[in-house]
Amino acid sequence: MERLKKIRNFCIVAHIDHGKSTLADRLIEKTGTLAKRDMQEQLLDSMELEREKGITIKLTPTRMNYTFEGEEYILNLIDTPGHVDFTYEVSRSLAACEGAILIVDASQGVEAQTLANAYLAIDNNLEILPVINKIDLPSARTEEVKKEIEDVVGIPAMHAPCISAKDGTNIEDVLNMIVKEFPCPKGDDQKPLKCLIFDSFYDNFKGAICLIRVFDGKVKVGDKIKMMQTGKIYDVTEVGVFVPFAKSTEVLQSGDVGYLACSIKTISDVAVGDTVTSAINPTDEPLPGYKKVQPVVFCGIFPVDGAKYNELKESLEKLKLNDASLEFQPEVSQALGYGFRCGFLGLLHLEIITERLEREFNLDIITTAPSVFYHVYKTDGEMIELSNPSSLPIVVEIEYIEEPIVKASIFTPPQYVGAIMELCQEKRGVYKDLSYIDENRVKINYVLPLGEIIYDFFDSLKSRTKGYASFDYEIAGYEKSELVKVDILLNGEKCDALSIIVHKDKAYTRGRALTEKLKKIIPRQLFEVPIQAAIGGKIIARETISAMRKDVLAKCYGGDISRKRKLLEKQKEGKKRMRKIGSVEIPSEAFMSILKLDGED
Amino acid sequence: MLGVYIHIPFCQRKCNYCAFSSFVCDEKEVERYTQKLIEDINSFHNKYPQDRYKKVDTIFIGGGTPSLLPLNHFEKIVKALKDNFDVSDDYEFTIECNPNSLSEEKLSCYKKNGANRLSIGVQSLDDDELKFAGRIHDGEGAIKTIEMAKNYFDNISCDLLIGLKGMKKSKFLNGLDRLISLGVKHISAYMLQIEKGTVLEKMLKEGTESVPDEEECIEVYEETTKFLAEKGFSRYEVSNFAKEGYESRHNLKYWSGEEYVGFGLSAHGFLGDQRIACADRFDLYYKDEGMYCENLGNKEKIEEHIMLGLRCKIGVDKKYLMQLGYDIDKNNSLKDFIENGVIISGNDSKLFLNPQFYGVNNFIITSLLPD
Numbered sequence: 001m002e003r004l005k006k007i008r009n010f011c012i013v014a015h016i017d018h019g020k021s022t023l024a025d026r027l028i029e030k031t032g033t034l035a036k037r038d039m040q041e042q043l044l045d046s047m048e049l050e051r052e053k054g055i056t057i058k059l060t061p062t063r064m065n066y067t068f069e070g071e072e073y074i075l076n077l078i079d080t081p082g083h084v085d086f087t088y089e090v091s092r093s094l095a096a097c098e099g100a101i102l103i104v105d106a107s108q109g110v111e112a113q114t115l116a117n118a119y120l121a122i123d124n125n126l127e128i129l130p131v132i133n134k135i136d137l138p139s140a141r142t143e144e145v146k147k148e149i150e151d152v153v154g155i156p157a158m159h160a161p162c163i164s165a166k167d168g169t170n171i172e173d174v175l176n177m178i179v180k181e182f183p184c185p186k187g188d189d190q191k192p193l194k195c196l197i198f199d200s201f202y203d204n205f206k207g208a209i210c211l212i213r214v215f216d217g218k219v220k221v222g223d224k225i226k227m228m229q230t231g232k233i234y235d236v237t238e239v240g241v242f243v244p245f246a247k248s249t250e251v252l253q254s255g256d257v258g259y260l261a262c263s264i265k266t267i268s269d270v271a272v273g274d275t276v277t278s279a280i281n282p283t284d285e286p287l288p289g290y291k292k293v294q295p296v297v298f299c300g301i302f303p304v305d306g307a308k309y310n311e312l313k314e315s316l317e318k319l320k321l322n323d324a325s326l327e328f329q330p331e332v333s334q335a336l337g338y339g340f341r342c343g344f345l346g347l348l349h350l351e352i353i354t355e356r357l358e359r360e361f362n363l364d365i366i367t368t369a370p371s372v373f374y375h376v377y378k379t380d381g382e383m384i385e386l387s388n389p390s391s392l393p394i395v396v397e398i399e400y401i402e403e404p405i406v407k408a409s410i411f412t413p414p415q416y417v418g419a420i421m422e423l424c425q426e427k428r429g430v431y432k433d434l435s436y437i438d439e440n441r442v443k444i445n446y447v448l449p450l451g452e453i454i455y456d457f458f459d460s461l462k463s464r465t466k467g468y469a470s471f472d473y474e475i476a477g478y479e480k481s482e483l484v485k486v487d488i489l490l491n492g493e494k495c496d497a498l499s500i501i502v503h504k505d506k507a508y509t510r511g512r513a514l515t516e517k518l519k520k521i522i523p524r525q526l527f528e529v530p531i532q533a534a535i536g537g538k539i540i541a542r543e544t545i546s547a548m549r550k551d552v553l554a555k556c557y558g559g560d561i562s563r564k565r566k567l568l569e570k571q572k573e574g575k576k577r578m579r580k581i582g583s584v585e586i587p588s589e590a591f592m593s594i595l596k597l598d599g600e601d
Numbered sequence: 602m603l604g605v606y607i608h609i610p611f612c613q614r615k616c617n618y619c620a621f622s623s624f625v626c627d628e629k630e631v632e633r634y635t636q637k638l639i640e641d642i643n644s645f646h647n648k649y650p651q652d653r654y655k656k657v658d659t660i661f662i663g664g665g666t667p668s669l670l671p672l673n674h675f676e677k678i679v680k681a682l683k684d685n686f687d688v689s690d691d692y693e694f695t696i697e698c699n700p701n702s703l704s705e706e707k708l709s710c711y712k713k714n715g716a717n718r719l720s721i722g723v724q725s726l727d728d729d730e731l732k733f734a735g736r737i738h739d740g741e742g743a744i745k746t747i748e749m750a751k752n753y754f755d756n757i758s759c760d761l762l763i764g765l766k767g768m769k770k771s772k773f774l775n776g777l778d779r780l781i782s783l784g785v786k787h788i789s790a791y792m793l794q795i796e797k798g799t800v801l802e803k804m805l806k807e808g809t810e811s812v813p814d815e816e817e818c819i820e821v822y823e824e825t826t827k828f829l830a831e832k833g834f835s836r837y838e839v840s841n842f843a844k845e846g847y848e849s850r851h852n853l854k855y856w857s858g859e860e861y862v863g864f865g866l867s868a869h870g871f872l873g874d875q876r877i878a879c880a881d882r883f884d885l886y887y888k889d890e891g892m893y894c895e896n897l898g899n900k901e902k903i904e905e906h907i908m909l910g911l912r913c914k915i916g917v918d919k920k921y922l923m924q925l926g927y928d929i930d931k932n933n934s935l936k937d938f939i940e941n942g943v944i945i946s947g948n949d950s951k952l953f954l955n956p957q958f959y960g961v962n963n964f965i966i967t968s969l970l971p972d
Contacts, residue, residue, distance in 0.1 A: 526941070526943060526961060526964065527941065548961050548964060549819045549961070550822070550960045550961060551961045551962070551963040560878065561869070561909065562876045565905055568966060568967055568970065569970075572967045575967050575968070576972075580933075583937050
């Protein structure tokens with residue numbers, strides 16, 4: 001098949017900030033897909049439009065044309081997210097490619113996610129092309145880094161293109177290597193249709209859109225297609241490619257990367273990882289799909305203004321349209337009222353979602369402390385899974401609890417090994433091994449409880465290593481652990497939204513830190529308010545907020561009643577941000593404050 | 602009956618903490634201003650011809666420093682008032698004054714023209730505190746002035762400031778005792794507020810001066826309240842204390858939602874359902890421009906009724922709120938407040954704020970406002 005020989009499907013993987021997006025931009029520019037002048041503007045415009053529609057294309061595929069030795073090639077670049085939380089999405093895009101560019105920062109060298117991403121690519125049988133970026137930096141140590149890649153990742157790197165994506169240096173080397181090194185796709189137009197849905201997003205006009213890689217056969221407007229997993233049949237209304245904007249084409253054939261629209265009403269009808277085939281002439285066997293991704297971090301999200309529950313619900317539904325990994329279900333809290341228990345791929349994912357709710361949907365929200373999924377074995381033999389501390393059964397009903405653990409690898413200059421080990425120790429880590437990558441870098445492996453990682457681990461690691469260490473982890477099952485629930489009582493009343501599950505050795509410190517923090521955050525009330533931390537019936541820490549003594553003794557300016565009234569109206573608005581536990585008013589920040597206890601004061 | 606407020610925006614010098622409309626002005630400006638005031642008083646009934654606006658029972662000349670006003674101007678203004686309004690037999694007529702600008706001549710003139718209440722800006726009897734505040738009188742001067750004023754007026758009120766630099770509890774209470782023994786019947790005690798754009802704000806920002814911390818001020822305020830109670834003064838409003846029968850009737854009008862008219866620069870009025878404020882710049886004021894008018898709807902009336910009623914002994918009328926469409930009994934906080942003695946539920950559908958909680962009335966009021 002001559003046509004296939006002119007196609008290269010590839011992605012770019014890298015540790016965060018090693019220059020993935022910059023290189024992608026350069027490739028688009030160099031191939032003339034977009035004029036330099038238009039790039040910024042057009043890309044931004046498109047983003048804004050997408051935002052209006054409530055969509056974001058996370059894995060953006062871009063089709064580029066490139067002439068090499070007189071022959072024209074089609075290069076399909078599939079963008080990937082660059083954070084450990086989204087490893088799953090990276091692996092999805094890898095399945096649609098034959099090659100992966102592995103970018104490594106010339107001064108930083110191999111980092112935790114360099115390795116993690118490289119392994120993902122190897123697992124997916126991709127050809128890996130290492131590229132050394134940022135050679136313009138004075139601190140660049142290009143040759144050493146090449147050796148590092150060979151030693152640590154275990155792939156040849158001596159002929160890796162050395163580039164500066166920022167300055168546009170040696171970009172053509174990369175393009176040439178893509179053509180030369182990456183295999184062309186295999187496939188047969190004559191066989192029954194077989195495509196992989198590697199992502200989807202929602203368009204208000206066209207419905208759910210599938211991002212696909214065609215492996216066999218072809219698909220065009222009017223075709224009847226079948227989703228092999230869901231069994232649903234649709235008429236294709238549009239096919240196209242991204243240049244980088246959606247542009248409809250007549251047909252997509254084997255080897256192509258593009259999109260497919262068929263008036264699918266809801267995004268949940270599109271299973272990412274599903275195989276699309278022809279309804280008339282179906283293929284026998286689907287492509288190997290993906291496992292459904294499981295959220296690992298959970299928290300409650302509540303509207304600050306209880307009346308905005310429905311708005312929050314609609315916003316989450318909109319986000320879910322383009323983010324199948326986001327999970328949520330209704331939750332009722334005594335303290336916070338109606339809201340949702342939400343599941344995320346990691347802390348970053350959690351942050352992104354909450355930020356989008358606030359920025360794009362203009363919602364004021366309260367998030368409760370992030371938690372993991374626990375396995376609680378009860379004395380009656382039943383096992384329940386929960387992430388919400390307030391759902392934990394009473395102590396006598398619990399036989400034991402298991403918590404999720406992760407295998408973590410940390411890359412660091414050797415001088416920080418002590419600090420990192422101390423941190424991992426504090427976080428209940430179990431040391432596995434340590435190896436020198438070269439004289440300047442060490443890789444340490446630990447097994448850590450996930451619950452400790454989501455609690456201030458990244459920040460501590462960063463501050464204790466001055467930002468030099470990098471970190472990656474993968475979920476590694478469940479382990480028994482001595483966990484207890486610490487409750488917070490305000491004026492003697494339990495505040496469910498402030499409960500946390502912690503290891504028993506830390507309960508005391510956390511309880512004390514929590515009460516101290518709350519004392520600072522909760523404003524004085526009309527009467528004295530005791531804040532207590534308790535395990536079961538036992539009080540482990542106590543603080544007291546003394547009663548408010550004054551909020552106004554100033555003159556009611558002559559007859560200027562309007563000014564005074566407006567001031568009060570404003571204060572009243574402020575009060576809407578407060579939650580009431582019994583007679584105690586708590587600012588919404590208090591609920592978030594428990595996320596950040598360590599490393600302060 | 603209508604209340605009348607007249608603003609005299611002139612001072613010998615502006616106090617360091619002052620954010621009111623007051624200016625140091627020359628004679629010509631004072632003349633022009635008086636003229637404008639008289640015009641406004643004369644034309645008031647053209648705009649407001651209703652009968653209820655003819656009869657007046659409280660007059661308050663405030664400032665600024667009204668006692669700076671040359672007596673001939675003062676008499677002209679009073680004449681204009683008498684020409685245009687029917688002053689009730691039982692009336693209250695207050696003049697605000699500064700200790701250093703009073704004289705036997707002035708006092709006698711005020712009395713002759715019908716004034717029956719003085720509000721004296723004492724602020725403090727401590728010379729250092731006064732100096733810090735930028736006042737031009739001293740403690741002894743203030744006492745002498747009060748002694749002199751006592752010969753003309755029975756109803757004397759003193760303004761005091763808590764929170765000036767150098768404040769001491771014992772000193773403050775001694776001063777208070779002195780004022781009471783001089784026969785002062787009414788005390789307005791305010792906590793010093795650092796207002797934007799004042800000299801004081803600048804001094805504090807630059808760090809050249811400091812003021813006592815809030816805890817200390819609250820302590821003094823609480824002691825003051827206690828002390829005044831012992832001396833037979835009732836706290837009838839957040840910042841106001843009076844012997845029986847000496848409450849400021851004019852100020853009570855503000856809090857009870859009664860009507861009043863304001864003449865002069867930045868003077869406020871409440872007529873019909875309209876809150877009015879004159880311009881706070883001379884140029885605009887002279888051209889009758891820059892007026893602020895706000896028509897109160899039910900929502901605003903409800904808010905005002907709660908906010909004003911709870912800051913003084915007048916209280917809140919549940920029936921009135923109900924007429925305006927707010928069933929305050931449905932408010933979640935009210936029950937708690939009543940149970941804890943914060944709000945006192947009187948007979949005939951009235952609610953009062955327990956004076957013990959006057960200092961935190963913002964918190965309580967905002968909890969009781971409708972959503």
